[in-house]
Amino acid sequence: MMKMVVGTATCGVAAGANKVLERLKNLQAVQSGEVSVTETGCIGMCFMEPLVQVVDCSSTRLYGKVTPELAEKLAAGKADEETESHLLKVDQETDRLGVLDRQKRIALARCGLVEPSSIDEYVATGGFEALDKAIRFLTPETVVKEVLDSGLRGRGGGGFPTGRKWSFAAAQPGPVKYVICNADEGDPGAFMDRSLLEGDPYSVLEGMVICGYAIGASYGYVYCRAEYPKALVRLGQAIEAMKKGGYLGNNIMGSTFSFEIKVKEGAGAFVCGEETALIASIEGRRGMPRFRPPFPAVKGLFGKPTNINNVETFANVPWIIANGAAAFAALGTERSKGTKVFALAGKVQRGGLVEVPMGMTINELVMDVGGGVGEGHTFKAVQMGGPSGGCIPAEMGDLSIDYENIVKTGAIMGSGGVVVLDDTTCMVDVARYFLSFTQAESCGKCTFCRIGSKRMLEILERITAGHGEEGDIERLLDLAEKIQSSSLCGLGQTATNPVLTTIRYFRHEYEAHIRDKKCPAKSCAALVAYEVVPEKCTGCTLCAKACPVKVISGSLKQVHHIDKQGCIRCGKCYSTCNFDAIIKV
């Protein structure tokens, strides 16, 4: 019997997986039971979605960019030139692109391989073994020590040792304590938490239950953004199944330990990823951070000791308990153990989700795993850590990725968003983009964050619009320093990192904008002019037709000319020309 598995995580759905699934389900062969069709989560090759796995008695074959038609062919067992051109991987062999082989999958181990809603598949793949081991054989103190010894650090961005965090909460007197899973993933370009919750919700929940056992908590919350409908559905299914299976509720797995989990939907405020704001939001108040100390471990949700970790952190926990701290600590670098999931996005060839051991270099990540930037372009920088992170130039590509190294560059590891930038990316504009995000997402509490970031943004907007003034860079640096040092929470303290790192590594681009009124990447619309290359112009008139303000003159088969005076720099001609005869200057 043949089994077909369609990747229906959000990345797959966005690429058309639902149509593939629908077509398959309507097939005679499927309805008659000859071919079974199931769903799975994201395997990480988002750039090749929709992905379909075909499992029959002889092999397991993974196909990418599958159309409904192709899926039909595959279901019929046909193999021809077309189907084989979509084949990515056969059985355990090396995948054709080499994307998967450089990876070491712990948190993502089951993603894209198991059916996310099925607790049976989870159990069949070793699920709840860690929980069973913890409850039956380990004391809470031992569990905390295992996590501590593993060297696991908070994957949400801060990189605080998870075991230490647990030990603080464990040391607080009971009886009521809380475990919170922070699934308020808000960085633009980051989607690892979403994929994890969509692809393997059980491992996250198992990690939470183990945490509850370790710190002596009986209640857990998953704070998940409402923009992740699929993840919320999967979470709900998983919690129900775990309750039925005795993995949640009273007397878990026959022990005296009881634990409950509720899902709380966030309304999409970025700042609610900050732990005190998140707590306020769960409590029903406006999501705004408060001063720490007291830390949540001492006074958290509803005033009780609370441990907060993010999705990926919890997903690592069952593996650590099952395989032992030493196995985890054997991976990674001196101070950053284990693996890290990165969301590769931007100008990279193979965008997607990858999990690699700590210590891989930036070049390996971008070039080897990600396939580098597009042809004809050069790799310029990576933006790491989302809006709180910063830009690391390509020259530093040999830097091995661990928490300390990244911080030294001025960026942060963050939750693992990696946006690859090439020579067409304007670094001032990148800074402007990320600051516009944090500026709009500030909770409005602190003076510096609320107004200071707005004023910085205005300066950046001015610079990219060609109205930069001498002294603007100094003004940016002065404000940035003050916003960093005088804001209550991480959002404000790190909001200026994109600006600071771009000034640090790409100051010349700022200066070119300000002094020469030029955008070196030819990206800022206001600083770009368009010209016709006479040698290449065929006089096809397409550009003249496309121009909305009709400033392109020239008759058929004659070289055209753009009147720069009236040009509004919309770029229509540039994208219309089929002969590369229009260039940016």
Add this chain to the structure above:
Amino acid sequence: MDTLKINIDGVLYDALPNETIMSLADRVGIGDRIPRLCFDPALPPYTSCYVCVVEQEGVGKLLPACSTAVAPNMVLHTQSQRVESARKTALELLMSNHPADCVAPCSRGCPAGVDVQRYLAQARNGEYLDAVRTIRERNPLPVVCGRVCVRKCEDVCRRKYLDDAVGINMVKRTASDWWIDHPYDESTPTSTGKRIAIVGGGPAGLTAAYFLRMKGHEVTIYEAQQKLGGMLRWGIPDYRLPQDILDFEINEIIRLGVEVHTGVWVGKDIPFEEIRSKYDAVYLSLGAQLGSEAHIKGEEHPGVMTGVEFLDSVKKGHDLNIAGRRVVVVGGGNTAIDASRTALRLGAEHVTILYRRTRKEMPANPEEIVAAEEEGVRIEFLIAPLEVQAVGETLTGLICEKMQLGEPDASGRRRPVPVPNSNHMVTCDIVIGAIGQKVDLSGLTGESNPLTVTRWNTVKADELSSVTSIPGVFSGGDCVTGPAVVIDAIGAGRKAALSIDQYVTVGQPHAVVEPFSARRENFGEIRKAELPPAAAYKRHHLPSIDVNERLSTFEEVELSLEDHETVEEAGRCLSCGCSAAPSCELRALCERYGLSSTVSGQTVFQPVDRAHPFITIDPNKCILCTKCVRTCGDILGVSALGLVNRGFDTVISPALGKTLMETSCVSCGNCVDACPTGALSFKGLARTDPAQKSVTSLCTLCGAMCSMEVATNQFGVSFRTAKGADGKRTHLCGLGRFGYEVLQSGERLKTPMIRRHGALVQCSWDEALKAAAEGMQRVREQNGGKSILVSGGAYLSCEEASVVAQLGRTALGARVGSLAAVADDGDVYSLDEVYGATGSTVSYDDLEAASLILVVGDDPMERNPVTAARIRRAVRNGAKVISIMPKASSLRWLASVRVENHPGAESLVLGWLVRKIIERRPGDVGRELAVVRDALSDCTENRLAQEAGVAEGHLEAAFDALMKAQGSVVAMYAIDSPHGRSPDSTILLAQLLELLRPADQRSGLLLTQNAANLMGLKTAGMLPEDKEEYVAFAEAIRRGSIRAAWLVRESPSANPMLSQALARLDFLVVQSTVMTEIASRADVVLPATTHLETGGTFVRCDGTIMRVDPALPNPAAMTTTDAIEKVLQLLQVDMEAGHAAMAQRLAKCDLRLAVKGQFRWLLPRPGVDRSSRTDSEAAAHPYIRSKIPVRV
């Protein structure tokens, strides 16, 4: 206690563990080094403004002092360069999003900085003299300015965005003209002995003389001309500024003791060095007296003169032979207009003004230009003179060329350029060149006088400090700036006076700068929609004498507005200035950190919420410190305000775009108290003016009697701040905050009235009091004293109550009491047999120390939000609350146990609890308790479920909470609950507390009342002595056996029973503040004194005696007490004994002590009061919604 050593700015301090850096700094007295905006001592730290940051050595981030706890070995810097820079930036950022005005643009636009808004408000109230005083704080020449000022204030007036600018100067003129007829004497301080010479007696010199005299310095003016006044006298024609009026105003300055030497040219008649050596300081205010040459060919011809010369000659009476001649005036300023209009009055055949630009660029006042044209002056634009044409002595004309406007020049005006080949001849007999003036410095410069002069031949002097190059010599006015206008000279004179004062007293000149002011116009165009609603009057126009009449005379052309017009014109003012400006913490910090008012960055103007009757929310002034949000939510539990939006767009606002009026706002105004800026402000005219007097007072509108500070000014109450006796900010409810306004709304009674031929007519006090006394005596003689009711309301002070009692008991032998007590069933006697008196056994302060609070029968939030806030604070400190009430009250979030019973059934619940507690007692409970227990045997679960609607579980929980109580237990009971009381509730509560013994000393009963001074009335002897007398009193009223009544601030109309009982009286006297329904039926109506006007003694409902001074004057000739005492005199009652008795009773009165002495077990008879009211019925009760005081 352990202490930590913390190094702050190099000094070691002992810190307490867990205290914050700010609290340490405050405690050791260096708190002023740490500025703060979002910190509120009544609330936990919030940490948003970041102006309180300090630097810790070895720490990268700056620390917010408000929330950072001290830690061992901290080394802190509170004023390092980094800290100060961060604070300044924080303030700059806040101000970059502050599209609002501190000071109204008119005041800022005035070179003398006159507080325009204030004097307009004064004039609007008809207080002309106050208006003049306000003007003279900055400008000692209001009469002159009222006539000739160029009115820079009106140029920037915001009213012009609605229609036309306010006629500010018209108002000034009316007020200052009134002053001419009503001058006042000003006293100068004792002489400082410092001598100052002023050279030049024009507006700058006169102003400097005035302010220097007001500082106590000896001032001497040296004036080259024969009379003082400078250009005011010689440059302004009489038809604009009559001589006698100028003389008056100058004399008002001179008569302060200024020495004057006229006809003395310093530098010619007396050496400048001599002046310098004789005086401690010299002020040069020479003016710019010389007319500038026009630089036209032939201008030396005798038929050509300067405007200044011309006007001066006319003033001095020289015959210039103008009659019948053709006059050409060159120039476009006020001098040109003055010269041309003067020439017409001297009989010129015709007068033409030649101006090289257009009408738009003319510097003269537009009104003056119009007036000149009305009178027949022709103005030709875009013409420039080139050459004088003359035949010998006879001038024949002026060769001119046409001009056109080119590119703008340095002044911003478009530069006139000649039109080629446009020369032409303008025939005329006389040419007056009014194109500018120059300074004459002859005799003042030279080797021995190193006075630096500019290239324009003006004195070089610093704009702010007025200092010149010679130490001790100051200068200002036209001789420094070149020709300017009068108000500029006045501004300069005042600045110089302040600087000179500093120089002669402390040895350093002083740069005079106005305090920091935010400016709305820095944030882009002002739109109509953002202006406040305003009186609909159009701008008035000054009347003037007929055009034909004008030309034959130098009489003043413009006249004053009528009084009502002046008041209307002043009423057009929009009061743009911020009412918080004098107290604004943000502004003070901006001043302290030297911010400039320029801003950069975008902002969005937010609409102002003016819907609330007392409170305005202006989000444009908000800094998001959320003190209001936290006060409203965390202290009062109301949560009418919150944060809306994210990022830069975050604002504080009621939710869902509502106005404050549409929220749960209880109008307590504590948000306004909390606001460090003017984002929240109180409405009203009285508040636009600074407070002049501040009185520590008391809200006497309910039994809680919160202390407050009442600030008043000439307009009335300016604001009320909740302030405890220790000076710290506390809280008030809407009653305390705005009750006075409500009581004042409508017409106050100020004159007595008497009924004649069926109608009430005004009469004299003597007449009214005599009629009242005789009427009462008559009824007494006919029907006996017991047919008379003398009754006083609960707002009365003990002193007032005492005279009411004497009137009733001693003088008339009447039934004496208070209708409030009748309406409230006399619970005020309910504990007499238990404790020996009825009253609270604990104080309000004990409430906050309690560990268990039992709230019975009413919603504290509804009755008194301040009490509710205290309960909330107690809960924050760990107290538990049990509520036993007929509905889900506002305490529902706070109460750990809630028993919700049917109205009037509380006593069943209490009975059950008392029985249960006795039953659970181990061993023999004794006979007394056994009897009580048995009496309560029918308070069963069953009965409770049926009659009180209470389910069993809640009772058990309440019982458990009571039994577990540790520490002190306070039971609150509202003896005048609008929901009604159930029988014997107070007795059962007393028994409950007795059973819980041994409890903390601070345990006990708190009987609350809305009837404000009920306990005081009892103490003063105005209420019936005991229950028996009370019953007789109430019965007499119910039976309708009352024939006459004297009601003092009573309003029975709201109670149908009382209203009916008092419907048919033979004789009725009502003392009231306003015309109430009952007053309209009276035979004699006497004006009464009200809240804030009545000083005296009050007894808070917890038995605390409070004394209060009146904050406001009584608007009528007699107070409530005066009137009754007069009647007592008429009735020949000796008041001494009564006063002495009252003093004795008060001296002995400490209700709390009196009721703590004993305890007697009574047999309680709990039951359900069937007449008790539901919520909606209660809403009709006069005391519900404590927002609305009863107007009596």
